[in-house]
Amino acid sequence: MQDKKDFNLNTILYRIVSGVLIGGGAILPGVSGGVMCVIFGVYRPLMELLSRPFVAIKKYWKMFAFVFLGVAIGFVGIAKLVGGLFEKYEFQMLCLFIGLILGTVPMLYKNAQEQSKSKKNDIIALIVAFVLLLTILLLLKSSDAMQFELNTLLAFISGVVWGFSLVVPGLSSSSLLIYMGLYENIMLEVGKLNMGIIIPLMAGILLVAVLFARIIDSLFEKHNSIASHAVIGLVLASTISIIPSFTDTKAIIIGALLIALGFVGALQLDKWQASIKKE
Secondary structure, rough: OOOHHOOOHHHHHHHHHHHHHHHHHHHHOOOOHHHHHOOOHHHHHHHHHOHHHHHHHHHHHHHHHHHHHHHHHHHHHHHHHHHHHHHHHHHHHHHHHHHHHOOOOHHHHHHHHHOOOHHHHHHHHHHHHHHHHHHHHHHHHHHOHHHHHHHHHHHHHHHHHHHHHHOOOOHHHHHHHHHOOHHHHHHHHHOOOOOHHHHHHHHHHHHHHHHHHHHHHHHHOOOOOHHHHHHHHHHHHHHHOOOOOOOOOOHHHHHHHHHHHHHHHHHHHHHHHHHHHHH
């Protein structure tokens, strides 16, 4: 029964689409790859994979196979397009992703509440995580951007930054790399499949992910409800930090429509995920 479900066409398509959106979200400025993992139910299995690989592979390998395929498609495919697309349609893209993220918050909250043991501690965790990340992101946003020339060492450092955004939902690696003046060049080299940049980049990502995944996984094992509410706080903070400027009435209308479209899209993805669980 489980094998049939894992290789059901509907399940395969959902996991590939999830992976594409996770891979794309990981490199879009202002969007957190960790948040996208939370949205599509990949975050906990991923932390398990990084902290207890043999156990997790045996448990989740069928899911990872298709999700990682989608991530590769999303990461490389969007890397080729992101420069021009985001330069021309940054406002529209951000509004769409804001809607997508907000549309998943009710589902995240419902899942967190199911594990709740102390509402007071849960609320404190949510507020502390929200305020802490929002403060960090606003400070970075108000700082003057730096400029470095991309090389192997900086590609590795960029990977470290990306790794943190993977294990800390809400932290946008792309925004930090833009601040460092490295984002555009990294996207260019990834799009060219330049292994001299991609290999140290992936090494940095894996180093941070492996070092911190066990801590994250342990927090969820021992304090699931508190950790889940903290994640919601991080997700909300990251969403507020990427809200674009609404310059006129037209921008407000277009932005509202795109946020609504993203919200509805998230609800549909949630229904799709629920239908897969019932199969």
